[in-house]
Amino acid sequence: MPKISAKQRESRRQQILEAALACFSDNGFHQTGMADIVKRSGLSHGAVYLYFQSKDDLIEALADDRHRREAVLNSVAQGSGDPIEGLHALVGVYAQWLTDPAGEARRRVGIHGWAEALRNRRVRSTVVEGIDMPRALIVALVERGQHDGLIRRDLGADAIARVLIAIFQGFVLQKCWGEDVDVEACMTAVAGVIDGFCTTKPDVRRRTRT
Amino acid sequence: MPKISAKQRESRRQQILEAALACFSDNGFHQTGMADIVKRSGLSHGAVYLYFQSKDDLIEALADDRHRREAVLNSVAQGSGDPIEGLHALVGVYAQWLTDPAGEARRRVGIHGWAEALRNRRVRSTVVEGIDMPRALIVALVERGQHDGLIRRDLGADAIARVLIAIFQGFVLQKCWGEDVDVEACMTAVAGVIDGFCTTKPDVRRRTRT
DNA sequence: AAATAAAAAACGATCAGTCAGTCATTTTTA
DNA sequence: TAAAAATGACTGACTGATCGTTTTTTATTT
Numbered sequence: 011m012p013k014i015s016a017k018q019r020e021s022r023r024q025q026i027l028e029a030a031l032a033c034f035s036d037n038g039f040h041q042t043g044m045a046d047i048v049k050r051s052g053l054s055h056g057a058v059y060l061y062f063q064s065k066d067d068l069i070e071a072l073a074d075d076r077h078r079r080e081a082v083l084n085s086v087a088q089g090s091g092d093p094i095e096g097l098h099a100l101v102g103v104y105a106q107w108l109t110d111p112a113g114e115a116r117r118r119v120g121i122h123g124w125a126e127a128l129r130n131r132r133v134r135s136t137v138v139e140g141i142d143m144p145r146a147l148i149v150a151l152v153e154r155g156q157h158d159g160l161i162r163r164d165l166g167a168d169a170i171a172r173v174l175i176a177i178f179q180g181f182v183l184q185k186c187w188g189e190d191v192d193v194e195a196c197m198t199a200v201a202g203v204i205d206g207f208c209t210t211k212p213d214v215r216r217r218t219r220t
Numbered sequence: 221m222p223k224i225s226a227k228q229r230e231s232r233r234q235q236i237l238e239a240a241l242a243c244f245s246d247n248g249f250h251q252t253g254m255a256d257i258v259k260r261s262g263l264s265h266g267a268v269y270l271y272f273q274s275k276d277d278l279i280e281a282l283a284d285d286r287h288r289r290e291a292v293l294n295s296v297a298q299g300s301g302d303p304i305e306g307l308h309a310l311v312g313v314y315a316q317w318l319t320d321p322a323g324e325a326r327r328r329v330g331i332h333g334w335a336e337a338l339r340n341r342r343v344r345s346t347v348v349e350g351i352d353m354p355r356a357l358i359v360a361l362v363e364r365g366q367h368d369g370l371i372r373r374d375l376g377a378d379a380i381a382r383v384l385i386a387i388f389q390g391f392v393l394q395k396c397w398g399e400d401v402d403v404e405a406c407m408t409a410v411a412g413v414i415d416g417f418c419t420t421k422p423d424v425r426r427r428t429r430t
Numbered sequence: 431a432a433a434t435a436a437a438a439a440a441c442g443a444t445c446a447g448t449c450a451g452t453c454a455t456t457t458t459t460a
Numbered sequence: 461t462a463a464a465a466a467t468g469a470c471t472g473a474c475t476g477a478t479c480g481t482t483t484t485t486t487a488t489t490t
Contacts, residue, residue, distance in 0.1 A: 038338070041339065044480055045480095056435090057436050059481070060436080064480075064481080122335045125248060125331050128328055128332070128396060129246065129247050134398075169402060170412075172390075172394060172406055173406060175394070176387045177387055177390060179390035180383075180385060180389035180390045183389055186338060187348055195376040195379040196379040196383060199376065200383060202372065202375050203383060206413050207409070223454080223467080223468045254447080263471095264471045264472065265471080265473095266449085267469075269448080
């Protein structure tokens with residue numbers, strides 16, 4: 011009955027999503043026309059609307075970035091038991107994600123999504139929930155660190171988590187604007203940030219990060 | 221010769237800018253129509269175009285936020301000589317700016333500007349230059365701190381500055397998304413961040429911020 | 431031939447921007 | 461000073477273009 015296989019169908023879907031991602035990355039959601047996506051995908055108007063109900067549908071599909079969340083989860087889940095080490099590992103993962111050239115378009119679309127989240131309820135939910143995940147993870151790590159006496163108890167775990175997340179959000183911005191950010195040096199500074207949360211100052215010349 | 225005074229002219233201009241700010245804050249640059257701005261300003265289409273050449277003109281006029289820059293400059297310029305205290309003062313200024321309800325629209329428009337900076341060269345210049353100013357200020361403070369032996373020399377001054385700026389950018393996002401951010405607790409954590417950059421750990425229970 | 435995927439054409443709606451004209455005020459003329 | 465002419469401030473109906481979407485037509489597969 012079906013003219014093309016499910017595999018082919020999924021492939022076509024990805025084809026459209028990739029075209030939309032590239033267009034949205036270049037010109038944002040509202041300055042990208044369906045005609046742009048159609049042209050870039052190599053399909054036709056009608057075909058695109060066979061796979062997505064509307065333009066907003068495409069926006070919502072791309073505002074979410076499950077890849078990143080999963081990467082974060084996996085990397086830290088299999089980490090050692092030391093919460094401080096866990097935080098540093100998290101920094102490493104984000105640094106890698108931040109500098110991956112293949113992820114440039116996703117980061118740019120992410121920023122457009124941050125702005126869109128201000129006026130689109132569904133996009134906001136997606137964005138906020140996408141951030142809640144790593145935040146909860148950081149909170150858990152910090153609370154364990156505080157319980158173990160490794161991290162200052164006078165600082166709220168939630169506050170610490172928000173600070174770390176804010177740092178990564180800010181670096182996405184600065185990087186995508188084309189500023190020449192020395193990511194390695196900055197991540198060393200972020201390691202210093204984590205030191206600031208600790209009760210005792212570790213040896214300054216320490217750890218070599220990947 | 222002129223039918224209205226320069227004062228009146230400037231007042232009309234502000235009237236339009238305020239209407240545009242409110243509209244852009246609500247719906248972003250590209251989802252706001254000139255009709256929206258016209259209606260909100262209480263003027264007519266033609267009148268608006270007497271004061272601004274185009275919609276892009278309005279966008280560029282609002283992407284810039286000189287108020288904030290000046291506030292930062294003034295507050296720290298008159299600060300004490302201690303660079304560490306200077307950094308903490310900077311945090312205080314930003315915390316205040318972040319929680320000022322009157323600045324909500326400007327912060328939201330700022331976020332829209334961050335996204336717009338990805339595709340509009342002129343907006344990007346405005347945004348990046350607006351950030352270069354406080355960054356240079358932080359770099360100067362940090363370098364003085366490093367020279368005085370107060371701040372770790374193994375961390376780049378530029379890296380530290382970028383981390384601090386990233387923190388504020390991230391908090392603007394989290395705040396504007398409507399998340400219930402405990403700004404006071406977070407700023408205490410940011411003070412901890414600054415501690416992390418220092419060579420010696422100051423007394424944990426310290427300073428009461430304004 | 432029946433069914434479905436894709437292409438092409440076309441839809442109404444909305445967009446930023448324009449322009450001929452109105453009204454009020456100022457300047458000139460008498 | 462009073463009427464007339466001129467100019468600036470402003471209006472809002474209108475334009476061509478472009479928008480996202482739908483409908484119709486063509487092509488392909490079972």
